[in-house]
Amino acid sequence: MEKIWSGRSAGALDKYADELNSSIGIDKRMYREDIQGSIAHAGMLAQCGIISPSEGAELIDGLGGILSDIDSGALAIDPAAEDIHSFVEAELTKRLGDVGRKLHTARSRNDQVALDTRLYLRRECGETVALIKDVISALCHVAEANRDTIMPGYTHLQRAQPVTFAHHLLAYGMMLSRDISRINDAAERMNVSPLGAAALAGTTHPIDRAVTAKALGFYAYSLNSMDAVSDRDHCVELCAALSILMMHLSRLSEELILWSSWEFKFIELSDEFTTGSSIMPQKKNSDMAELVRGKTGRVYGDLTTLLVMLKGLPLAYNKDMQEDKEAVFDAFDTAKLCLAVFAPMIATMKVNADNMLSAAKGGFINATDLADYLAKKGVPFRTAYKLTGQIVARCAASGKSLEDLTLAEYREYSEAFEADLYEEISLSTCVAKRTSAGGAAPSNLDIQLRFLGGVIDD
């Protein structure tokens, strides 16, 4: 295939140089955006009198034909083309003759690729946000059903204080809500049209950038042509937002894996999201959660690829930047697949409330409440903390729980202990009384569910 830039150079590219140079394998997926951008550009060229109205109409018509032919499969994207931009232009010229050659007036592939990528990523952002909402909705659903399911809350992976399974899950709902807002913020900042920046310095043709910006749904056009073609902040920002999203999914994956183990047995993932072992017939492995955890490293890698690729580049366009798409597309593909698995995996998991409760009963997780009990009776907290520590040590040595000691035994430590202490340290009281704003009490769940419901409906 003749190169779009053949003219100055007479010779063909070396075979491997051609392979290295080619980006069609990656950017062919932007064919819709490329054609959409070209249609807006052709319309603007005609509107500004740079080409005639009939030429404009012919170009728009021809581009529409190429789009529907690719969509229907009637036209295959040629893998030998250099990139999607040259493929579409060559096809248009094949169909329209010389008029097709007018499309690239006042434009460069530099502003074209910057445009296509923004349009493509805008759609990816919308799809990803919708998938995150599905996961939040699954978390809310399981939380609703587990408002009173008591489990140990952990710090240092040591049983710390009792919480509800609902409260634990909604913590992830909150994290994911921020992931949505990060993606939306980045999408908003990206929503500025680079089209018309041309190669790097704009054009002497009397174009109207506001026309194409509006037609393509941008709220503005970029004010500096060199920035427009050199900027890949949006790719970096989106990969960073996706890295944080994946980090959240990975942490939840880690918990799902732990909770599914025989050691915890808090949940059982449905067969649709687990696999067996080829040798150990008893095994039910949490492969999907493990893969999400593993794929997180891959998305971090995409972010690193972009940061390193960009750090030494002089203005304006450099071919290094062609690498941006493979990284950012991979980050979106990976995150979207993980999200699509996650929502139903959460929604269908079986919760073993009894095992969570028995785990909560061990490990003295009501010790803070015992100290608080004394503190509420006027014992200074630090003293109450120390006495409680001694009581815990005594129980631990004798294999008892705090509930097992008699009132007389408690009173050996402090006269402040009275019969109401048992009610105060029961696990359900410990959870129900944590009503401080944002605390683990079930009465704090509605406000969280309402907030997340708002995020989903937004």
Ligand code: ARG
């Ligand atoms: N395939 C190229 C890319 O993705 C398109 C832009 C080419 N521009 C150029 N000056 N060679 O970056």
